[in-house]
Amino acid sequence: MNKLREIIKHLEAKKVRFADAREHLFRERSICTEDTRVEAITEENVSGVGVKVLWRNGWGYASTSRTDAASLRKTADKALALARHADKSAAAKVELAAEPKHIARFATKIKEDPFGVSVDDAVGILLRSGETILKGKDIIKASSQLVLRNMKKKYANTEGSLIETDVFTVLPQIEATARANGEVKSRHYWPSPMNAGYEYLRSIDFQANAERIAAQAREHCFAKSCETGPATLILDPEHLSLTMHESVGHPTELDRVLGYEESCAGRSFATLDKLGKFRYGSKIVNLVADNTLEGGLASCGYDDEGVECQKWHIVKDGILSGYGVNRELAHKMKMKRANGTTRATKYSDVPITRMPNLYLAPGKKPLSKEQLIADTDSGIYIEGMGSFSIDQMRLNMQFGGDAFWEIKNGRIRGMLKNVIYNAISYEFWRSCDAIADKTAFRRSGFITCGKGDPMQAAQMTHGASPARFRNIMVRRAK
Amino acid sequence: MNKVKTIIEKILKTPVTDHVTICYGRNETQHIRFSNNSVNRENLFKLEEEVKVEVGYEGRTGSYRTNELSEAGIKHAVNQAYEAAKLLPKDPEYMPPVTRKEAAAVKNFKPAFEKVPDGSKYAILRDAFKQLKKAGLNSAGSLSTSPYTTEVYNSSGVRASHSGCTSSFTLTAMTENSSFRDSFISKDFSGYDGKAFISKIIDHTRLSKDPAPLDAGKYTVVLGPSAVEELLLMLLWYNMDAKAIDEGRSALSARRGRRIAHEKIHIYSKPDHPVSLTPFCPEDGMPYIGFDMIRNGRLASPWHSRYYAAKKGVRPTGRFPGSVIFKGTDKPVEKLIAGVENGLYVNSFWYIRLVDLMDGIFTGMTRDGLFRIQDGKLTGSVNNFRFNQSVFDMLLNTTEIGREKGMVFTSIPPITVKEFNFVSKTEF
Numbered sequence: 001m002n003k004l005r006e007i008i009k010h011l012e013a014k015k016v017r018f019a020d021a022r023e024h025l026f027r028e029r030s031i032c033t034e035d036t037r038v039e040a041i042t043e044e045n046v047s048g049v050g051v052k053v054l055w056r057n058g059w060g061y062a063s064t065s066r067t068d069a070a071s072l073r074k075t076a077d078k079a080l081a082l083a084r085h086a087d088k089s090a091a092a093k094v095e096l097a098a099e100p101k102h103i104a105r106f107a108t109k110i111k112e113d114p115f116g117v118s119v120d121d122a123v124g125i126l127l128r129s130g131e132t133i134l135k136g137k138d139i140i141k142a143s144s145q146l147v148l149r150n151m152k153k154k155y156a157n158t159e160g161s162l163i164e165t166d167v168f169t170v171l172p173q174i175e176a177t178a179r180a181n182g183e184v185k186s187r188h189y190w191p192s193p194m195n196a197g198y199e200y201l202r203s204i205d206f207q208a209n210a211e212r213i214a215a216q217a218r219e220h221c222f223a224k225s226c227e228t229g230p231a232t233l234i235l236d237p238e239h240l241s242l243t244m245h246e247s248v249g250h251p252t253e254l255d256r257v258l259g260y261e262e263s264c265a266g267r268s269f270a271t272l273d274k275l276g277k278f279r280y281g282s283k284i285v286n287l288v289a290d291n292t293l294e295g296g297l298a299s300c301g302y303d304d305e306g307v308e309c310q311k312w313h314i315v316k317d318g319i320l321s322g323y324g325v326n327r328e329l330a331h332k333m334k335m336k337r338a339n340g341t342t343r344a345t346k347y348s349d350v351p352i353t354r355m356p357n358l359y360l361a362p363g364k365k366p367l368s369k370e371q372l373i374a375d376t377d378s379g380i381y382i383e384g385m386g387s388f389s390i391d392q393m394r395l396n397m398q399f400g401g402d403a404f405w406e407i408k409n410g411r412i413r414g415m416l417k418n419v420i421y422n423a424i425s426y427e428f429w430r431s432c433d434a435i436a437d438k439t440a441f442r443r444s445g446f447i448t449c450g451k452g453d454p455m456q457a458a459q460m461t462h463g464a465s466p467a468r469f470r471n472i473m474v475r476r477a478k
Numbered sequence: 479m480n481k482v483k484t485i486i487e488k489i490l491k492t493p494v495t496d497h498v499t500i501c502y503g504r505n506e507t508q509h510i511r512f513s514n515n516s517v518n519r520e521n522l523f524k525l526e527e528e529v530k531v532e533v534g535y536e537g538r539t540g541s542y543r544t545n546e547l548s549e550a551g552i553k554h555a556v557n558q559a560y561e562a563a564k565l566l567p568k569d570p571e572y573m574p575p576v577t578r579k580e581a582a583a584v585k586n587f588k589p590a591f592e593k594v595p596d597g598s599k600y601a602i603l604r605d606a607f608k609q610l611k612k613a614g615l616n617s618a619g620s621l622s623t624s625p626y627t628t629e630v631y632n633s634s635g636v637r638a639s640h641s642g643c644t645s646s647f648t649l650t651a652m653t654e655n656s657s658f659r660d661s662f663i664s665k666d667f668s669g670y671d672g673k674a675f676i677s678k679i680i681d682h683t684r685l686s687k688d689p690a691p692l693d694a695g696k697y698t699v700v701l702g703p704s705a706v707e708e709l710l711l712m713l714l715w716y717n718m719d720a721k722a723i724d725e726g727r728s729a730l731s732a733r734r735g736r737r738i739a740h741e742k743i744h745i746y747s748k749p750d751h752p753v754s755l756t757p758f759c760p761e762d763g764m765p766y767i768g769f770d771m772i773r774n775g776r777l778a779s780p781w782h783s784r785y786y787a788a789k790k791g792v793r794p795t796g797r798f799p800g801s802v803i804f805k806g807t808d809k810p811v812e813k814l815i816a817g818v819e820n821g822l823y824v825n826s827f828w829y830i831r832l833v834d835l836m837d838g839i840f841t842g843m844t845r846d847g848l849f850r851i852q853d854g855k856l857t858g859s860v861n862n863f864r865f866n867q868s869v870f871d872m873l874l875n876t877t878e879i880g881r882e883k884g885m886v887f888t889s890i891p892p893i894t895v896k897e898f899n900f901v902s903k904t905e906f
Contacts (some may be wrong), residue, residue, distance in 0.1 A: 036567075037567070037569050037570055037571060038538075038566050038567065038569060039571075040541075041539075041540055041541065041562055041566065042541045042542070042543065043540075043541070043542045043543070043558060043559075043562065044542075044543040044544070045542070045543070045544045045546070045555075046528065046543065046544065046545045047545065047546070048526075048545065052519075058517065058521070059517075059518065059519035059521055060521055060522075061519070061520070061521060061522040061523070062522065062523040062524070063522070063523070063524045063525070064524075064525050065525065065526060065527055065528070065545040065547075066525070066527075078523050079523075081596070082521050082522070082523060082596075083521070085517070085521075085596060085597070085600045086510075086517040086521045086600075088600065088604065089512075089515075089516050089517050089600070089603065089604050089607060090516055090517070091514055091515055091516035092514075092516070118565060119562050119565050119566075120565040120566070123565070123566060123567070127567070140725055140726060140727065141725065141727060177727060179726050179727075183836070184726060184727060184835065184836055258514075259513050259514050259616070259618060260513045260514075260518055260618075261513075261618075262513055262618035262650055262652065262657070263511075263513070263618035263619040263620065263648060263649075263650045263659070266828070266845075269905070328519065348522075348524035348526055350519055350520045350521075350522055352519075352520065387831045387832055387833045387841060388831055389829040389830070389831045389841045389842055389843065389864070390829060390843075391828065391829070391843040391845070391862060391864070391904045391906075392828055392829075392843070392845055393904070393905070393906055395904050395905050395906070396843065396862075396864050396902060396903070396904035396905075398841055398864060398866075398902075400833065418834070420833060420841075420866075422864070422901070422902055424904075424905065452520065453509070453511050453520060453620050454507070454509055454520075454622075473902075475866070475901065477833050477834050477839065477866070478833075478834045478837050478839055
């Protein structure tokens with residue numbers, strides 16, 4: 001922390017309006033397998049320091065992997081020089097929302113350090129899954145991926161905050177590909193990625209799921225095509241994670257709403273004038289942002305602006321109720337405090353507003369997934385994630401899935417194929433008429449959410465109970 | 479750099495195995511992002527240096543990446559890769575390090591590029607903001623320069639290096655209900671003509687204002703170079719791996735020998751193409767080569783990794799090619815537009831994703847400039863569309879090919895395509 005304090009002291013002497021400095025020590029182990037071989041194993045250990053400066057109304061950021069005192073001073077001076085350049089074209093006054101000074105530490109609760117376990121243990125888990133998948137009939141490919149991460153950060157700013165965080169992440173996945181009946185279909189098993197220790201990996205039943213996805217990949221090859229037309233959909237938690245990510249999480253990042261992402265990630269239809277009155281979903285739809293969620297991929301204690309992680313509603317009882325807000329833009333909403341969701345991926349990245357952990361709150365009335373299906377005369381049940389695309393204002397969205405089943409007279413019939421559905425995002429959420437209760441709640445999430453320029457990949461958890469959507473336009477993919 | 483080189487050479491004098499490859503990379507990026515006609519907080523400089531080490535041990539390979547560039551740090555990386563390799567099962571697809579003979583074609587290359595002073599970059603932006611504000615338009619985008627060096631060393635004696643610089647200015651200009659985007663990409667900004675670049679953007683953005691409602695359907699389209707690049711790279715990425723083709727996991731598995739594109743279409747790789755800014759070799763030191771991918775409308779050669787090329791007895795192309803060139807003509811895009819009586823001009827696509835692998839069907843949205851073509855002229859903009867389109871059909875239905883535009887590691891022309899399949903519209 002002393003290095004960071006020195007940077008801050010150096011910049012305070014130059015009378016900057018605000019400055020902060022972050023040190024990252026990032027470690028990642030990634031293993032990819034193909035059939036019964038290790039296709040790639042890589043380990044990364046990268047560290048460096050980033051310095052952010054506000055000079056009058058201009059921001060500058062500079063970073064370096066050289067952390068000797070002279071290099072850090074040079075980096076701080078570069079950030080200041082860039083901020084001075086930016087100030088010359090500043091269009092508006094920068095107003096930073098207040099945040100209490102934090103002297104704090106945060107660490108993911110883990111039992112077993114993933115990097116303390118020999119790499120052959122994880123390789124064995126993945127290869128055994130591959131062997132099981134390959135025993136399946138008509139299987140032509142088994143593959144898997146495991147990512148283990150540890151990010152240690154230190155943060156200091158000119159307001160006196162000194163924060164240390166230590167976050168561990170585990171992401172496993174396996175995939176089976178079958179070829180039969182003139183079709184090639186893949187089926188995945190994605191246990192939710194978690195901020196957790198190696199014990200999480202040990203708790204997953206890969207073998208049973210390897211058998212299941214191998215059988216379902218083949219069954220998918222023999223499935224009949226769906227019909228084109230309006231349909232009732234029941235979507236599983238993993239699938240809903242992707243729809244809420246794209247159609248709720250991104251459009252409610254305030255920097256997008258205000259045009260800061262126009263050139264890359266795009267803007268948003270969920271403009272500020274709609275706050276508190278726009279019907280985003282039906283009355284049963286509650287979408288909650290929660291960066292305090294234990295094990296959540298965005299749960300890091302404090303964000304990269306030194307703001308404490310928080311919990312708030314994005315959509316409450318169907319109405320647009322909040323955004324992800326950084327310190328610079330909080331005043332646009334008359335918020336006294338940012339909500340702790342500004343993050344940078346690497347030391348060389350500028351912290352930007354990132355999607356929080358976001359989940360669809362379970363239904364309040366007792367309702368299992370099975371009861372939800374039994375209550376549906378005709379429809380399609382979709383599991384997992386497939387094709388996904390949405391326009392830059394987050395309106396026209398189209399999703400596929402990983403596996404599809406026909407529902408007839410309240411019962412699951414055979415699998416379907418070639419299912420994609422298309423909707424305007426708020427019309428989709430307004431069509432939600434039932435959500436299973438909390439006993440059916442499952443997590444999912446992502447570690448490669450792209451945003452920013454240069455592009456940064458962030459991680460966040462989502463979750464839901466299975467939910468039903470009426471009158472959604474389904475198209476046969478081919 | 480000399481210090482790192484000395485350390486690497488020292489380590490390779492007594493390598494832990496006969497398979498040690500060390501790749502050193504240095505990248506110095508200045509990236510100025512802007513929005514609302516003003517530089518925003520992503521106004522950054524970054525110096526990134528790292529080594530990637532690969533160690534083979536009795537048919538197994540481990541790797542380790544670090545930016546701890548002291549002797550102890552690089553030695554630690556080598557040992558970590560070595561220890562990881564020892565723990566792995568034997569890899570049936572193991573390949574020894576690249577030999578000097580294989581690497582001989584790498585051209586150690588250090589292009590001349592002008593160093594652009596910081597002040598000049600901000601001046602380019604201030605000038606753009608001034609013109610755009612005067613035109614009543616808003617803007618967002620980025621201006622970036624990124625000089626880099628890559629050096630590859632291995633225990634077989636390979637020494638390869640490449641330096642270069644990628645510079646870009648990407649600008650999206652907006653009215654209250656529309657937008658248009660263009661980019662200037664080069665090694666540096668020496669050929670940048672700010673007046674022409676900004677005025678073209680202003681003209682097209684004004685034309686994009688108040689998009690007229692239009693129903694989805696099949697239209698004749700002129701696809702701008704960015705739009706073609708986005709779709710073509712998706713198709714190649716998913717389908718060109720030779721092993722996947724042989725294993726029946728590619729759309730090309732069932733299309734070998736069949737027509738997959740109009741016979742005029744020629745897509746190839748050429749590492750030293752004049753507008754391509756790609757390096758000459760990836761991290762293993764194996765040089766990128768020139769080869770045909772699609773020629774006379776048929777698959778010419780898929781992509782072969784070193785392992786799979788050795789198995790099949792062909793030249794390795796690399797898991798991915800160094801560049802993708804779609805051979806163009808001398809026709810400017812205006813000539814392609816002039817040849818369309820009733821259709822659409824698509825400036826770029828957005829959020830393209832695979833819908834069906836085996837039929838090569840992709841979905842995505844039009845973005846930042848969708849114009850109506852009537853009687854050979856752009857007459858105004860229309861609402862954006864979603865497409866679900868087989869890219870094979872797109873290549874088969876191509877009727878005209880225009881002049882190439884260089885875009886970092888591609889050079890792609892605009893094309894005219896019949897019956898492009900738009901399936902739904904959005905609200906803007």
